[in-house]
Amino acid sequence: MELGIIGLGKMGFNMAERLRLAGHKVVGFDFNKEATAKLTATGSIGVDSLEDLVKNLAAPRAVWLMVPSGDPVDQTIAKLEPLMQKGDTFIDGGNSNYKDTQRRHAEAAAKGFEFVDCGTSGGIWGLREGYSMMVGGDKAPVERLTPIFEALAPAKDEGWGHVGPSGAGHFVKMVHNGIEYGLMEAYAEGFSIMKAKETLNLDLVQISEIWQKGSVVRSWLLDLTADALKKNPSLDGMEAYVPDSGEGRWTVFEAIDLDVSAPVITESLIRRLRSREANNFTDRMISIMRNEFGGHAIKKS
Structure with missing residues (x-):
């Protein structure tokens, strides 16, 4: 099966490598050209633009987003939509808020796209150990993507599952x-x-x-x-x-x-x-209160 991956940080790169080793075609894009070159060197396809990523995937396409939650997800989808066709699937494998996921699913469906959310756990160890994946979304695209999930999981029938409708995957990961x-x-x-x-x-x-x-x-x-x-x-x-x-x-x-x-x-x-608080105000407030009611010593900085 073919999969596009956007975001080739440590986790995205390791996911691509695990899929390649399982026999799947992977096309990856990242703004870091060293990351795309490394992906190509390992046997997958690293590209320098979203246009090239889409061109290298046969319809119906599946594109896995490994980008920071919030605006980066919306911006990436907005750039991809004009390049893709109805029936293509977006997979958000990052830590998005499930409410954003439900909104994106509704927006994608209205335009003829599929949208799947995949809460993904495993960090930098996923290449060796496999990833735990909590998948949300409609039944049809999840079933079509099953070979991808099976390849990424610790075993075909372990460590992943379709946990519910849109947003459920990200809710469970939360x-x-x-x-x-x-x-x-x-x-x-x-x-x-x-x-x-x-x-x-x-x-x-x-x-x-x-x-x-x-x-x-x-x-x-x-x-x-x-x-x-x-x-x-x-x-x-x-x-x-x-x-x-x-x-x-x-x-x-x-x-x-x-x-x-x-x-x-x-x-x-x-x-x-x-x-994250250096010499935090809360603790200093407690110190002065103890001094006021009991005469307890205050430690000077």
Whole structure:
């Protein structure tokens, strides 16, 4: 089967390579010409324009977008639409808001195009391990694209599925990322507590390796944590600054709208926001209040 991929970052390139190895034709475009040249060198087709990407695909075409959420998705679709034909399919494999996805699906359908949303997890390890894919959209295009999903997944019948109508794939991926926030925060807090217990002189690398086998808290995330600790046990040279992709926020907003209590995911998001504050005002406010009511000492900078 043929697939066009727009956005040849690490994940997009690895997806293209996994598809090529499975025998699929891949045509890729990126504004970074080094990325397109690398794709060509590995046996796929790297092109320098969207026009060339479309020309190198036979109808009905399928184009997978691996671009940042928001306006970049809309802009890319707007540039592609005049080049494509009715019956062609857009696949948004990025972390788009599911509400935007539902709007794009309706707009595409009105013009005769198919639109599929695919929440994609696997990061830089997807080439080797396969990708977990949560697919939303109409039944017909999803069935037609099944060989693509099977090739990208860990196995043909594992790690992917058609989870519902338009927007469902991105909604499930949003919740997936919210859960990821909570898991990461729990691991981080646990290891921080053990590091703070200096009298026991705990070896965090050893403990992470013990937990990897047989423990209730074992996971792939723990495996990655153990590998990272081996490389840098003291986390030297790193700042306590944690960005967020936006999906944790969307998960919290949805929980509020649905009257679902989600304190762990919410607090993990707040902790990420707080990590970006240098000498944050909130903590300084608490310090002066403690000083006012109890005479507690204030630590000067």
